[in-house]
Amino acid sequence: MGGTSTKDGVLLEVRDLEMSIFADGGNRIVRAVNGLSFTLRRGRTMGIIGESGSGKSMTSLSILRLLPRGARILGGQVLFDGRDLVSLAERDLRRMRGRHIAMILQDPMVSLDPLYRVGDQVAEPLRTHQGMGGDALRARVIELLGAVGIPAPESRFNQYPHQMSGGMLQRIVGAAAISCGPELLIADEPTTALDPTVQAQYLDLLEELQQRTGLALIVITHDLGVAARLCDDVIVMYAGRAAEKAPVRTLFERPAHPYTQALLSTLPGRRAPDDIKVDAHKRLPTIEGQPPDLAALPPGCPFAPRCPRADAKCRTEMPPEVSLATDHSAACWYPTT
């Protein structure tokens, strides 16, 4: 995109995004995203971390405005290269999808139409957005398949999804995503049971894609380890809000929000090796209780019912986002400083 912004310029700015899902004919309002703001610079990698129901996936779908049934964006802006995607006409937004903003969905095994050849499915964005066709298109697709590390791309072009392994399909989906040279790639982390080797390959792929094209990356994940491995900046989400935003190193070394601290402490198996099974009575630190019901959020801080630091104020008043340092903030009345 021939914008005037510099390499370090802001690519995406989300301001006070609010999204709700109206279920049961509007009787149940699930408040999925509640006033989320963040900024992503060109070429950077942002991790959005949260458990199920934290609003991390809904945030990524809101950016592309691919909302589930009954969902509505109630407020806020999504500024991509200065244009507000929330108020953009559907036609114009469609021209952004796949061309300037690409996305990789959770499960590569079901992300491709089983009835069409994989080559054709990688070709579709090029056909749609750049009007390519014929031999030039075919050559470009084969080039892309080779670029994402698929051996013998000419013969793979004509295969169907069911003839390929999960790792291969992941690469095909990656090739389709970067085909038009997008500035932003949103990667929804696979949540289904996954082999560590396949997961590592997936993260390698994301890294390769980024290095190849210099795109900015948003990784949606439940695992802080993914953030440690891949991200420059991290947003920890809880109940549709940003509990904490920080550069990755700051987040691991000086977490300010009690939820972030608790999450870091629950990571199993990442203690010193000699700790393992030395003490049979040793137990993993836990976060007691359950995440809140998004259709009946408490008035104060949503984490208050599970928070060891919570007092009366936390239970009645929503904490504001407190800036702790450059690029580091936490939504907490009593952040660790």
Place this chain on the structure above:
Amino acid sequence: MVSFFLHRLRLALITIFGVTLLVFIAARLSGDVVYTLVDASAGQEEIDKMRRQLDLDKPVWLQYISYVGHVARGDFGRSIRYQRPVVEVIAERIQKTVQLGLAAFAVAVSLGISLGILAARTRGSLIDRAARTLAVLAQSMPHFWIGIMAILIFAVILRWLPTSGSGTWQHLVMPALTLATFPMAAIMRITRSSMLETLDAEYVKFLRVKGLAERLIVWKHALRNALIPVVALSGIQLGNLLGGAVIVETVFSWPGLGNLMVESIVSRDYPVIQSGVLMIAVFLITLNFLVDLVFGVIDPRIRYN
């Protein structure tokens, strides 16, 4: 694809062989035909003579072999009622049934699929609800009732169409539409639900992510996937049409195979019944074979397996 084709073909031939056996056994179990062929006053000698003429005194397995042999040579015997070769009797009737069936099937498939897509695309709207209500009504009203009401309204009161018989295209309209109601409703409902399911699939979401036009997503990708169960059901419904045809042909005095079967059962014209059943079975097996081939064309997963 070739080995897939051969595999299906072998299965079809084995099934046809099984059917000849079943038809043969069923005919032997339905009572002693000889008594329906001779006068009530006939003596034992006359009965025995008739039995010998029809080879019914031979062992059963020999009878079966000679039956299969005749069938293989295209000799289906003579109709007892019409005193003509069964092949001739059935051939002229089957044309009429094919005409009626194909007309009804064309209406059912084209209307059923279009309405199903329309309902799915406008999910929850007035159109969707109207289409679904209509489908439930169409599936719960019996053929004979729809037929009689149609005759009453369009032939007797409005006088737009002839009440019964065959000959002109006007004769075809009411029986074909009556016969089409049930399969149309069934096809519409499965198209709707299959389309809805497909439109919710992850790969459709990924097509949207890629920025494809909605028309491409619906017509190129979603529809082809959604048609897989529709093809399966359409095959079954075409088979069911034959059952419906028996009633519709009777209501509209349409001189087809269904009508012939009813007459033949009443008069115990067993060569005709036996051949008619075999005919219908072969037709259904051929149909299943064709449906399988269509599956292979649509779905590479079946083709390459």
Place this chain on the structure above:
Amino acid sequence: MSTITPGPLLAVEKLQKHYAQSRSMFLRTQAGVVKAVDGVSFQVPVGATLGLVGESGCGKSTTARLLLRLEDPTGGRIQFDGKDVHGAVGPALRDYRTNVQAVFQDPYSSLNPRMRVAGIIGEPLSANRAISAGELRDAVAEVMQTVGLNPQSAQRFPHEFSGGQRQRIAIARSLILRPRLLVLDEPVSALDVSIRAQILNLLMDLQEQFGLSYLLISHDLDVIAEMCNEIAVMYLGQIAEIGPAAEIVDNPRHPYTQALFSARLPAHPDGVSARIRLTGDIPSPLNPPSGCRFRTRCPQVMPVCAERVPPVTHLPNGHLASCHLLNESVVLGV
């Protein structure tokens, strides 16, 4: 820990499960044998946890199914408490099934949605023993308390519970017959991070309280490292390496184990280490590679790997691995 007595509770020897790929009636398919589990040996002591890791298709789930007697092995031996399980029928088999219970991955599909929780938890008991309604109610209440569920909620349905609570229900059901061994097949994979630790702690508490033995199957190496005394690493139906958890985690000797554990996510941005990348997909168990099964993806492959099956090498601390690299005469070319 006083309930723990020495000696293996479960001993598995050269366990084998081959599926005959039958020739189809009409199509010319390759007749062959899928070697899903091919000569697996391990032991689970009383009160200890053995972890089974490996990529999907390595045979760890088939091994679990064989242990649960959901399928019959085609070879090898399973001994439970010194008794052969393979030929067990009638009361002996029922006794074994009482002693060995399972908890599966998905707490959403493993509980019958139309049954009340009391019915789900009590079913193994009411199906196995003549017991009065009052006794059953008391037993269900007791086991619910044990796993941290409120017995007051016994009359509710599974959908009224969260994922973590449902897994507690599944654990309660597996405990009601007072088994001695639990087969845990991905017990926390479907749960959120904050709930995962609660369930793992519960499992540790139960092990200590009842002296239970666990066979834990998981793709999550962190969970395995946290929970297990011993770890067995499987590849294509065979055990590549087995030994005490600390040995396998800190001192893996088989290239596959090294690659697998190097794929773990770091606990800190500074912990991002060089990863050993495996190329290619797992070969088909229908036609496994000759010699060492891992050789097609091994970064340190040698000519001998295609020719000879690597023998089991006994390393210090009860650590076993099957790799030619560990055999000095081979490495030095003697």
